[in-house]
Amino acid sequence: xxxxxxxxxxxxxxxxxxxxxxxxxxxxxxxxxxxxxxxxxxxxxxxxxxxxxxxxxxxxxxxxxxxxxxxxxxxxxxxxxxxxxxxxxxxxxxxxxxxxxxxxxxxxxxxxxxxxxxxxxxxxxxxxxxxxxxxxxxxxxxxxxxxxxxxxxxxxxxxxxxxxxxxxxxxxxxxxxxxxxxxxxxxxxxxxxxxxxxxxxxxxxxxxxxxxxxxxxxxxxxxxxxxxxxxxxxxxxxxxxxxxxxxxxxxxxxxxxxxxxxxxxxxxxxxxxxxxxxxxxxxxxxxxxxxxxxxxxxxxxxxxxxxxxxxxxxxxxxxxxxxxxxxxxxxxxxxxxxxxx
Numbered sequence: 001x002x003x004x005x006x007x008x009x010x011x012x013x014x015x016x017x018x019x020x021x022x023x024x025x026x027x028x029x030x031x032x033x034x035x036x037x038x039x040x041x042x043x044x045x046x047x048x049x050x051x052x053x054x055x056x057x058x059x060x061x062x063x064x065x066x067x068x069x070x071x072x073x074x075x076x077x078x079x080x081x082x083x084x085x086x087x088x089x090x091x092x093x094x095x096x097x098x099x100x101x102x103x104x105x106x107x108x109x110x111x112x113x114x115x116x117x118x119x120x121x122x123x124x125x126x127x128x129x130x131x132x133x134x135x136x137x138x139x140x141x142x143x144x145x146x147x148x149x150x151x152x153x154x155x156x157x158x159x160x161x162x163x164x165x166x167x168x169x170x171x172x173x174x175x176x177x178x179x180x181x182x183x184x185x186x187x188x189x190x191x192x193x194x195x196x197x198x199x200x201x202x203x204x205x206x207x208x209x210x211x212x213x214x215x216x217x218x219x220x221x222x223x224x225x226x227x228x229x230x231x232x233x234x235x236x237x238x239x240x241x242x243x244x245x246x247x248x249x250x251x252x253x254x255x256x257x258x259x260x261x262x263x264x265x266x267x268x269x270x271x272x273x274x275x276x277x278x279x280x281x282x283x284x285x286x287x288x289x290x291x292x293x294x295x296x297x298x299x300x301x302x303x304x305x306x307x308x309x310x311x312x313x314x315x316x317x318x319x320x321x322x323x324x325x326x327x328x329x330x331x332x333x334x335x336x337x338x339x340x341x
Contacts, residue, residue: 001177005056009034009074009082011064011121012091014042015287016192017140020219021088022046023289026055028223033057034077034084036064037091042287056081064091064117065109074124083132086226087125089118089162090140093279094194096265097201106199107154107275109279114158119165129180136229139166139184140221143234144185147242147253149209149261151202170231183229184187185222186243190215190237191293193286199277204266211238215289217300230305237302 003177008025012018014037023046025031035043035057043059050057058080062069077084092114095106122137129135145163148156163184170182189208200206213236223235234240246253262299276283290297 005030005032005082007032007034007083008076008086008087008088009036009077009084009121009125009169011117012035012090012277013037013046014039014282016088016194016289016291017187017190017215017218017222018053018088019046019287019289020215021140021205021222022057022219023049023053024219025086025217025226026050026053026057028220029213030054031086032062032081034073034081036060036070037282038063039282039284039287041284042282045287052067055236058330063113064120065112066240067116067120070117070120070124071127074128078128084125084128084135086138087121087129088138088140088182088222088226088303091117091121092140092155092158092194093198094152095199095201095279096151098151099153101201102154106279110154111158111161114155115161115165118162122169124163126180130178133179136181136226137185138226138229139182140222141166141184141186143186143188143239143242145184147246147257149257149265151262151265168281175295178230181229183225183231183233184233184240185225185233187218188238189220191291191297193288195291195293197276197278197283197286199279200271203271205269205271206265207267209261209264210242211236211298212255212293212296213300214297220302221300231307233303233305235303236300240302240304 006029008031010018010022013022013035022035025033033055035046037043038061040061043061043251047057047059058077060073060076062073064070076250095102095110118139125137139162141162142159144156145159167183173180173182189210189212191212195206218235221235
C-alpha cells in the first residue's frame with residue numbers, strides 16, 4: 001500500500017520561516033509540499049532539500065499579492081499532489097523607516113503582500129477545503145499584530161489586519177459548523193534574511209528587536225500548531241510579554257517601545273544606499289533559512305496557546321490583587337488592635 005503523504009502548502013517558502021517550516025513538514029511528516037514564492041531558482045533549492053528529507057515537492061513561482069495566481073497555485077497542488085490538508089500563510093515583505101519617510105507605493109506593496117497575500121491564501125485554501133469539510137489553515141502572525149512598534153508601521157498594520165481577517169473568518173466557520181480549522185501563530189523576533197534584504201530608510205542596518213529566535217525552532221512549532229490547531233499559539237516569552245503587556249498597560253507599552261525600539265532595531269553598521277531589496281522583486285543569492293545573527297539566536301523555550309497565556313496572567317493578577325487585599329486586611333486588623341489597646 002502506498003504511504004500516505006499529507007499535502008501541505010507553504011507560502012513564502014523560499015527563505016526564512018517559510019523555508020524552515022517546509023523542511024520541518026518534510027522531516028516530521030514526510031509531507032508532499034506545495035512551495036509558493038516569487039523566486040523559481042530559490043524554490044528549486046528548497047524542493048531539493050525537501051526531497052532529501054524524504055518529502056515530495058511542487059515548486060510554484062507566484063506572487064501572493066496576485067489573487068488569481070494563488071487560486072491557480074491551489075488548483076495545481078490539488079491536481080499534482082492531492083487534496084490540501086494544511087495551508088500555511090507565511091509570505092511577507094516589510095519596509096523599515098518612519099511613516100514620514102514611506103512612499104504610498106511602499107505602503108501599498110507591504111499591504112498587498114503581507115495582508116492581502118494571506119487573505120488570498122486563506123480564500124484559495126477554503127475553496128478546496130470547504131467542499132471536503134476538513135483541513136487546517138495556519139496563519140503565521142507576529143507579536144506585532146498586537147504590539148505595534150516604530151519604524152515598521154506598514155508591517156504592523158498589515159499583521160494587525162491579518163488578525164482581524166482571521167478572527168472574522170473564524171466566526172463564520174463556527175457559525176457554519178465547519179470542520180475546517182484555523183489557527184494563528186504569533187511569532188517573536190526570528191533570525192531570517194529579511195534583515196538583509198528588506199527595504200530600509202534607516203541610516204544603519206536593521207536587526208531584530210528583542211530576543212532573537214532560531215527559525216528552525218519556529219518551523220517545528222508551526223508544524224506542531226498544525227497538529228494541534230488551537231485559536232492562537234504564542235511562541236517565545238517575548239511574544240507573551242508583548243501581547244499581555246499591551247493588554248494590561250497599553251499607554252505604558254507605547255512609551256516603552258518609543259524609548260527602546262528605535263535603537264533596538266538598528267545595528268552600528270551604516271546602511272548601504274541603493275542596495276537591492278525584495279519589496280517588488282526577489283533578491284538573488286540571499287534565499288536561506290537563517291539571517292546574519294546566528295551567534296545571537298536563542299532556543300525556543302516557551303510555546304503556549306493564547307488562552308493558556310491569558311489564563312496564567314489572570315491568575316497572577318488575581319494573586320496580586322488577593323495579596324494586596326490580604327495585606328490591607330492585616331493592616332486594618334492591626335490598627336483596630338492598637339485602637340482597642
